[in-house]
Amino acid sequence: MATPSNIPVASGFLQIADPKAGHGRPVGIDLGTTNSLVAVVENGRPRCLPADEGDSPLLPSVVQYREGREPLVGRRARESAWQAPHDTIASVKRFMGKSAGDAETKRLSTYRFAEGTAGAVRFLAGGKAVTAVEVSADILRTLKRRAEGALHQRVEKAVITVPAYFDDAQRQATKDAGRLAGLEVLRLLNEPTAAALAYGLDKGSQGKFAVYDLGGGTFDISILQLVGGIFEVKATGGDSALGGDDFDRAIAQALLEEQGAPSPAPPALVHEALVEARRAKEALTAAEKVSVKVGTLARTLGRDEVARWIAPIVERTGGPVRRALKDAGLTPAQLDGVILVGGSTRVPAVRAFVQQLFERQPLADIDPDQVVALGAAVQADILAGERARDDVLLLDVLPLSLGLETMGGVVEKLIPRNSTIPTSATQVFTTFADGQNGMDIHVLQGERELVADCRSLAKFRLSGIPPLPAGLARVAVTFQVDADGLLEVTARELSTGLEQSVAVKPSHGLTDEEVEKMLLDSLEHADEDVRRRLLAEAKVEAERMASSADQALAEDGDLLSPVERGRVESAVAALRTAAAGSETGAIQAATGKLDEATQELARRRMDRAIQRALAGRKVEEFG
């Protein structure tokens, strides 16, 4: 066999020296929070390339910056992190697409951030300020070089995976990192979809599949349907604060309690217990028993015992799974397969739970750490391989609902989550006050009912609305989400055709953690949200009723006797008092009372208006 240098290896059986092979081999990259991997398709099969020392396919996503030297990336950076904690950036994925001003940025870590910079986060490391995009680019550059070394070939095109929940800003940041590393990003591919592709579901198989992805700190669930080469994402869900790290804590805690450690236990002992817990957890994926030693405690630990300790944590993945199934309109029995992704799915208790939850044996024959990168390689081959295949099409969804602020701080959803993209929606709004000449358009993303609980994506003002009585001017607001998930909002006044549009480019997008947190909150607060929305609506209606009663009294108050007038006025006062409170029922009751109290006035006003109209006509007719 010829030395493969300069000879692109086609996916078929012939090796062809292609003069156009300037871009070399397309690769798939899993740019992970903890580890990153690079994979390539060879002879129709994907495989991971060595990415770190010792030919490990896992490159720890850790970058250490050193003044005047090349950054150190991978295991050596992680191992020497304790010597330079501020100069070593780990878990940079959490910072992608986030702004420096984001309160959460500061809480996330002990890094030093550059002061006074607007926009993206800048870490102070190795004597310079670096953005999350640059740190990610350093990881990607390392993967690119290692892949080129392994393939003896240039690597310039890549499919990079992102969590299904990544929003526009986070996706854009990931794409920028790819470009910065000298890669043409063929596609940003959702991680669960990549895992499904890796399982070769594209090879003529059909059905509905769940991808259960449990990592060190996050949990993701996606439901996909495959028919005739179309991968259709039906629903996504997850929990950003749930993962294998929680198992370690639960095991450590049980061990500490057993040896009677004081609470809180000394930090050194806690650290020892955590290290031992992790070791035991990993050993028990293969062995039935393992001996552990923490402080004065030394004993044998069985699989079942650990399973009991971590059961409450494992069971927490059930909620998002059930919701995703519900969103997809499926029961577990209707699924054709369940795919396991993420290192934590190696834990036997997790597998047992998944099996029980989905009523079937999960598929786990591909290494759960590698499966995402392998799927990305398959997609790279589809898009840019020597003999690009065109028998697969991915249909993705919007991860979170998009909406607008309406009266009373309530969010009106225009496009529900899990809608297939590209998509659009139009909603017509009307003016609230007479002669209102402008309207604020506030674009929001999230599942909660109230503006305060959703992520604000953009705000703009449509001005120049012609002065008309309340309710007559109509403004159509259109959302357009393109195939990349980018949103554009257009507002148009319907009588004049006055139009304004804005491409929504959030300077600080939602992280997948925030997205998931919002989703989880929406479940926890669904009831509370409806209550608050009903209250907000009742208040709006109350104020509308009270104002029109005021106006009627001012204009035609003479139609009422002092007693009648007093009744209306006290009903208005009672309504305003109720509306200042937070009892929806009381506000509705007071609104009803005022309605009753003004019936007579309304009738007399009507009569007067008719008389005036008739009188006017008489003047014209006889004049």
Add this chain to the structure above:
Amino acid sequence: MLQPLPPGTDRFAIFGLPRRYEIDLADLEKRFRDLSWEVHPDRHAKGTARERRVALERTTALNDAYRTLKDPLKRAAYLLELHGVKIESESGRDSAMAKLPPEFLEEVMELREGLVEARAEGDDAAVQRLVVTVKERRAHAVQAVEAALRELPEHPDQERIAAAGAALARIRYYDRFDEEVQGRQDA
């Protein structure tokens, strides 16, 4: 080459379907997939800027139409909209909801009052009875929508259209009542 949709193409026509309430969902799904193959932007990634724009527009229209047609009540509301009936309007006027007879509004008021009373007395069983009542009436309204719309193609008279619109409007009220019950369940 991919062509833009003729202006005014309705959501049924996008799928090559007649304006009918009754739809074979498996067939709709198959049409959705076939059309996705044809129009999806990924399938035109190497095309000209115009082709890519047309692909985006066609796919957007396809996805939006699919979302409308696969849901029976959304489909019903859309069909009525094509017949000039709006269920709900931004100004609160000229809609099927605004045209509901006073007797129905009284019914809703009674239900709400019943709910407030049952709550005030802490009578959970009475709340549950109201929930069941509303569920039954909603089911009847759904049947009324379906019955009216099923015969619409053969008998496209205003009476049927109005009946379907009124039933859909009633469903919105029942859903709101339900929301109120749900929302205050643990209050």
